[in-house]
Amino acid sequence: MCYRWKLQSPYIVTGNDGGMATIRGGHAGEKTHYHAYHNMYSEYLMQFKFQNPTQIIFGAGSLSRLGAAVAKHGSNAMVVTGGGSVKKNGTFDRAIESLKAAGVSTVECDGVEPNPRLSTVLRGAQIAKDAHCDVVIALGGGSAMDAAKAMAAMVFYEEEPWHMFFSTEGTYIPPTKALPVITVPTLAATGSEMNSGAVVTNEETKENPL
Numbered sequence: 001m002c003y004r005w006k007l008q009s010p011y012i013v014t015g016n017d018g019g020m021a022t023i024r025g026g027h028a029g030e031k032t033h034y035h036a037y038h039n040m041y042s043e044y045l046m047q048f049k050f051q052n053p054t055q056i057i058f059g060a061g062s063l064s065r066l067g068a069a070v071a072k073h074g075s076n077a078m079v080v081t082g083g084g085s086v087k088k089n090g091t092f093d094r095a096i097e098s099l100k101a102a103g104v105s106t107v108e109c110d111g112v113e114p115n116p117r118l119s120t121v122l123r124g125a126q127i128a129k130d131a132h133c134d135v136v137i138a139l140g141g142g143s144a145m146d147a148a149k150a151m152a153a154m155v156f157y158e159e160e161p162w163h164m165f166f167s168t169e170g171t172y173i174p175p176t177k178a179l180p181v182i183t184v185p186t187l188a189a190t191g192s193e194m195n196s197g198a199v200v201t202n203e204e205t206k207e208n209p210l
Helices: 041-045 062-071 091-101 118-130 142-154
Strands: 011-017 020-025 031-036 076-080 105-109 135-140 181-185
Touching: 062 091, 062 135, 062 181, 076 091, 076 118, 076 142, 091 105, 091 135, 105 118, 118 142, 135 142, 142 181
Parallel strands: 076 105, 076 135, 135 181
Antiparallel strands: 011 020, 020 031
């Protein structure tokens, strides 16, 4: 669909009548209109169904609630981080403080690179296994979150590791189990915190499927 917009700011939509909506500006008497090339704006464009089981804890001071959120899922967490910025800006220390206060012990898997490698995922999964972790925490950006999700599943995965990911080889065998994953995004970017996908790079084949 294609729509022609002519809006004044600030504005609020006050009505819709046969493909034409009246938009009143912030000052008394200001009006402008947009004309839809289709009369289906309200019937189709603004109707959808959305289901996402991800629970979001948002707001100032939310990091201090990390421990309480994690403790609902486990008491021994692996914290996955990237290049080190979370330690430089104090986020890591604040997260660990909250976890300790809630009685959650931690081990760390650091150094996750951009577009995390399969070898990094395997390293993290082994750390979680050796430490008997029961929950995984991603602290950082999209790569840390992607890696954490893959590690949480790889802990239980018994097939060839690369088969857990879509690839051109046609050997995809999806995981059926994973540790609980808690993500703490430190920037607004990929939206990895809202889904179960992960981009992982195979160093040998140079593939990076989802």
